[in-house]
Amino acid sequence: GAVVSQHPSWVICKSGTSVKIECRSLDFQATTMFWYRQFPKQSLMLMATSNEGSKATYEQGVEKDKFLINHASLTLSTLTVTSAHPEDSSFYICSARVGRVGIGETQYFGPGTRLLVL
Amino acid sequence: GNSVTQMEGPVTLSEEAFLTINCTYTATGYPSLFWYVQYPGEGLQLLLKATKADDKGSNKGFEATYRKETTSFHLEKGSVQVSDSAVYFCVLPGGSYIPTFGRGTSLIVHP
Numbered sequence A: 001g002a003v004v005s006q007h008p009s010w011v012i013c014k015s016g017t018s019v020k021i022e023c024r025s026l027d028f029q030a031t032t033m034f035w036y037r038q039f040p041k042q043s044l045m046l047m048a049t050s051n052e053g054s055k056a057t058y059e060q061g062v063e064k065d066k067f068l069i070n071h072a073s074l075t076l077s078t079l080t081v082t083s084a085h086p087e088d089s090s091f092y093i094c095s096a097r098v099g100r101v102g103i104g105e106t107q108y109f110g111p112g113t114r115l116l117v118l
Numbered sequence B: 001g002n003s004v005t006q007m008e009g010p011v012t013l014s015e016e017a018f019l020t021i022n023c024t025y026t027a028t029g030y031p032s033l034f035w036y037v038q039y040p041g042e043g044l045q046l047l048l049k050a051t052k053a054d055d056k057g058s059n060k061g062f063e064a065t066y067r068k069e070t071t072s073f074h075l076e077k078g079s080v081q082v083s084d085s086a087v088y089f090c091v092l093p094g095g096s097y098i099p100t101f102g103r104g105t106s107l108i109v110h111p
Helices: none
Strands: A004-007 A010-013 A019-025 A032-038 A044-051 A067-073 A076-081 A090-100 A103-109 A113-117 B003-006 B011-014 B019-021 B023-026 B033-038 B044-050 B056-059 B062-065 B075-077 B086-093 B099-101 B105-110
Touching: A004 A090, A010 A019, A019 A032, A019 A090, A019 A113, A032 A067, A032 A076, A044 A067, A076 A090, A103 B033, A103 B044, A103 B086, B003 B086, B003 B099, B011 B019, B019 B105, B023 B033, B023 B086, B033 B062, B044 B062
Parallel strands: A010 A113, B011 B105
Antiparallel strands: A004 A019, A019 A076, A032 A044, A032 A090, A067 A076, A090 A103, A090 A113, B003 B023, B019 B075, B033 B044, B033 B086, B044 B056, B056 B062, B062 B075, B086 B099, B086 B105
16 A cells, blocks of 8 residues: 655654654555644544645644745645644654545555654 | 434443444434544544444444434444544534534543
8 A cells, every 4th residue: 555654753842942853655646734732642633634735734723833844745745733832742643645535545655753842 | 403412431341252333313314424543642534434324334343333213323343442532523514514422432442
């Protein structure tokens, strides 16, 4: 199946610094990628939909200036957590969609990035 | 709008026991349905899928049948192993390209 990678897999940073997380589709092109946040023992919370060549669509309650998303190419989307604070500590997961809605659509997930802000 | 309802966990079983994790959905039309598995500390992996009514998805001994009449997609396995301990998500690819997740069901298998 299709492979999605994330880098880094984990990161520890000081409060106030910015952290960039990369999401790559390794063997396919993805016009749409999704960014999720997952708290311990909870389901995934969709943060934003990343569209190649256009601005990301953020879910209600997600700060655009806090979580910057760039979908620079058909195989790369980045999430930058700006001026990170301890409450931003979480597990961030990206996914890429293959196929068209209703016609063989499947989502493939990255392995996740664990962020710890001290 | 679309929604997915999963049974609440955790589900605790002994090795070789039979597993059922219930999933029901509401949606417009007849979308594809998916089960994903998340092992501790990892991302989500596609476990199986069904693209139309009456389809049966299967993988690694797990099965789920897309039942239109009951709007269900229950996950089953005849004999679970300790290595199956994980969180299982029922997922509905929603309209406007936004997927809908179930809450996740934690499975704990004891030797």
